[in-house]
Amino acid sequence: MTDWHFPAGQRFQCSQCGLCCRGWRIHVDAQTAARLKGTPEARRLEHKDGRVFVRKDAEQRCSFLTPTNRCELHDRAKPAGCRQFPFRLTRTPDGVFVGASFFCPSIQANEGLDLSEFQPELEEAVAHLPIWGAEGLRVWNECRLKWADYRRLESHILEHPLLEEGLAQALWSLAQFSLNPGRNLNEYLQGAQAALEPPDEPLVLMEHHWYENLMRHLGEKPDRRTLQAPAAPLERYLRAVLQRKGLINRRALLGNLALLFLVPRFYRHWNTTLGSPERAIQECENKIVTHPNNLDDLVERMSDDFRELDPV
Secondary structure (H helix, E strand, C coil): CCCEECCCCCEECCCCCCHHHECCCCEECHHHHHHHCCCHHHHHEEEECCEEEECECCCCEECCECCCCCECCCCCCCCHHHHHCCEEEEEECCEEEEEECCCCHHHHHCCCEEHHHHHHHHHHHHCCCCECEECEEEEECCEEECHHHHHHHHHHHHHCCCHHHHHHHHHHHHHHHHHCCCCCHHHHHHHHHHHCCCCCCHHHHHHHHHHHHHHHHCCCCCCCCCCCCCHHHHHHHHHHHHHCCCCCCCCCHHHHHHHHHHHHHHHHHHHHHHCCHHHHHHHHHHHHHCCCCCCHHHHHHHHHHHCCCCCC
16 A cells, blocks of 8 residues: 655645746646647647647637636546646655645645645556655765665754755765765765865855856846845745755756755845745745756756865
8 A cells, every 4th residue: 555645735736827827838748648639739739859748829828728728638538737736746665755846836835735635636646656765865976876765864954953954965965975985975974064064165155156057058038146036935935845855856866855955045145136936936946846847957967066176
């Protein structure tokens, strides 16, 4: 029997805002594409890179989105990714961890039903998911981390009085572990605070460097001022990403942790430029944490750089 882990207190109810149907390429799974083959709706699909996507209109909206923000395919052939949104599912040796995309306004507002109420309709999606961590997790190149050690790393972050400091210590420790995996990760975690004491803070310099690199890659001008933003939305978001096991999907662990370490800097920048912590979190979710598909090469280079931080 699969254990299910839901974020305590998180709620959701679709408000039909249509935001999730705009902006990005919407993938159509093979089963849905086959169901639509030969129908008039198939003309609104396009084939790229060996996959099938929904065509977008001039305003970058899904072509199946109606003027009332309803999906034309909802009752007939709605793509699997659309049916699952905003849920984020990760299958691990400890069971299925359920989270949600903070790009969704209802998730940020915490409105609707407790996420556990949606378990029956998520059961089918889980059956096809790989189990992450069963044979360890790739940290960098051939270096791997045992699942139990990953949980220790995650706990170190979540139990730290200041979550941002916990992320910094975890990142330094994991970078050192990738250089010398013969030592126990816990030894690095225990020495991380002393290693990151000012005035010698190479991690801070690396943060500035990669924040600016990534901002330019996104086509935005980096802000070098010391910016402020409400702490509570950021804290809630970072904890949600960790709870849904956002660090272990897709890329190597070190790169994902480096990106999450940079999120507070991006959050403060976008809060300043957009004037809203909610919109800042949406930008972090969309461009950095969950949905970006064009950062892989940069993240590999960033991982290499963080491995060069001076050891204790």
